[in-house]
Amino acid sequence: MFMPSEEQEEFQRILQNAIEDLVNARPSEPIKYLAQSLYQSLPVAEQNDQEFPEFAAARNHPYNVRVGDSSSNPNVQYPEGFVPSRRPSVCGESISEEELAWRPPTFDKDLGTLTRLKEMLTKNILFSHLSEENIATVADALELIEIPAGELVIKQHDTGNACYFVEEGSLKCDVEGRGHVCNYAKEDSFGEVALMYGNIRGATISAITDSKLWKLDRMTYKKIVLNFMLPKRSKFVEFLTRVSIFNTLPETIMNELAKHSHHLVYEPGYVIYSASHADRYLYLIEKGVAVIKYKDKDVQRLGPFEFFGDRSIFGEVTEADRAEAETDCCIYRFPEPIIDSILDLIKDELREQSSLKLL
Numbered sequence: 448m449f450m451p452s453e454e455q456e457e458f459q460r461i462l463q464n465a466i467e468d469l470v471n472a473r474p475s476e477p478i479k480y481l482a483q484s485l486y487q488s489l490p491v492a493e494q495n496d497q498e499f500p501e502f503a504a505a506r507n508h509p510y511n512v513r514v515g516d517s518s519s520n521p522n523v524q525y526p527e528g529f530v531p532s533r534r535p536s537v538c539g540e541s542i543s544e545e546e547l548a549w550r551p552p553t554f555d556k557d558l559g560t561l562t563r564l565k566e567m568l569t570k571n572i573l574f575s576h577l578s579e580e581n582i583a584t585v586a587d588a589l590e591l592i593e594i595p596a597g598e599l600v601i602k603q604h605d606t607g608n609a610c611y612f613v614e615e616g617s618l619k620c621d622v623e624g625r626g627h628v629c630n631y632a633k634e635d636s637f638g639e640v641a642l643m644y645g646n647i648r649g650a651t652i653s654a655i656t657d658s659k660l661w662k663l664d665r666m667t668y669k670k671i672v673l674n675f676m677l678p679k680r681s682k683f684v685e686f687l688t689r690v691s692i693f694n695t696l697p698e699t700i701m702n703e704l705a706k707h708s709h710h711l712v713y714e715p716g717y718v719i720y721s722a723s724h725a726d727r728y729l730y731l732i733e734k735g736v737a738v739i740k741y742k743d744k745d746v747q748r749l750g751p752f753e754f755f756g757d758r759s760i761f762g763e764v765t766e767a768d769r770a771e772a773e774t775d776c777c778i779y780r781f782p783e784p785i786i787d788s789i790l791d792l793i794k795d796e797l798r799e800q801s802s803l804k805l806l
């Protein structure tokens with residue numbers, strides 16, 4: 448089948464997203480689910496309103512969790528109040544000797560343990576996008592360590608050389624000047640921030656009870672987790688780096704956004720957003736012009752790299768009641784839970800930009 452290269456790239460992106468969604472959602476009717484997923488990649492104007500119930504279930508995928516909502520998935524990476532400082536990502540680092548010599552470490556485990564660890568990894572936001580092969584490499588590389596009650600695992604300001612998953616026990620996290628921030632229990636992970644940014648530890652973590660942890664070394668984390676998605680998502684990431692609210696995000700998070708966004712095309716006159724829509728999204732314009740309206744009066748025009756829908760995500764009352772495509776519009780649409788899950792990282796910029804907009 449011949450396709451121009453841009454179209455081919457888009458086709459592969461859509462197909463990959465659909466398959467990843469399928470793997471994450473594990474629906475009862477996979478074929479129907481996949482068909483629906485592909486169908487939703489069509490321009491909105493060509494879709495009808497029918498939705499498979501499994502799509503609602505997919506929204507409960509581990510990634511789709513609210514920051515700080517401890518009642519939902521425990522694998523949330525950034526507990527409530529966690530405001531990582533904006534630092535450059537490691538993607539531009541040059542390759543060191545250590546990296547060149549790197550071979551994935553392996554620590555022997557029985558089959559049952561390996562299967563369980565792979566399941567745990569696929570539920571974790573930072574690992575869920577990895578291929579089966581890479582998940583297996585990470586599972587092999589995990590080393591079981593024991594930490595007696597009261598001992599430190601991570602000391603704030605030290606250099607980070609591993610991240611951890613809890614196998615057994617409970618641990619607490621303290622930040623200087625703020626005190627106790629959160630606790631960790633079975634399958635929770637911590638210690639990834641210093642690895643992502645090649646930086647120092649942002650908190651102290653110590654065992655409350657005798658604990659067992661799976662330790663993942665920095666180099667395996669970097670080689671597998673940070674490098675995995677970069678070439679595939681580069682076009683999308685390139686676009687995000689030109690958008691004020693997203694451009695300081697680590698590339699791993701941008702790649703997660705890529706996975707969970709919908710790329711949609713709207714024809715002129717199509718109502719992209721209406722105050723009566725139940726689901727909330729953040730809309731980011733890639734191409735074209737959208738017009739924000741109030742009672743059929745145009746109140747604002749937005750173009751490429753601009754976004755709307757954020758005010759309703761914040762639950763703010765907006766003066767506008769809908770957004771329409773004025774020209775053909777290509778838009779990235781992000782579901783509210785995805786934006787919620789990274790809100791701590793983007794909220795300052797979002798608030799600043801929000802005050803200029805009506806929707």
Ligand SMILES: Nc1ncnc2c1ncn2[C@@H]1O[C@@H]2COP(=O)(O)O[C@H]2[C@H]1O
Pocket residue numbers: 526528529530601607620622628629636637638639640641642647648649650651652
């Ligand atoms: N408020 C917080 N500030 C910094 N780190 C936190 C916070 N809450 C949880 N953590 C975790 O504590 C870890 C300490 O080491 P890292 O900075 O590598 O990664 C950090 C996060 O995984």
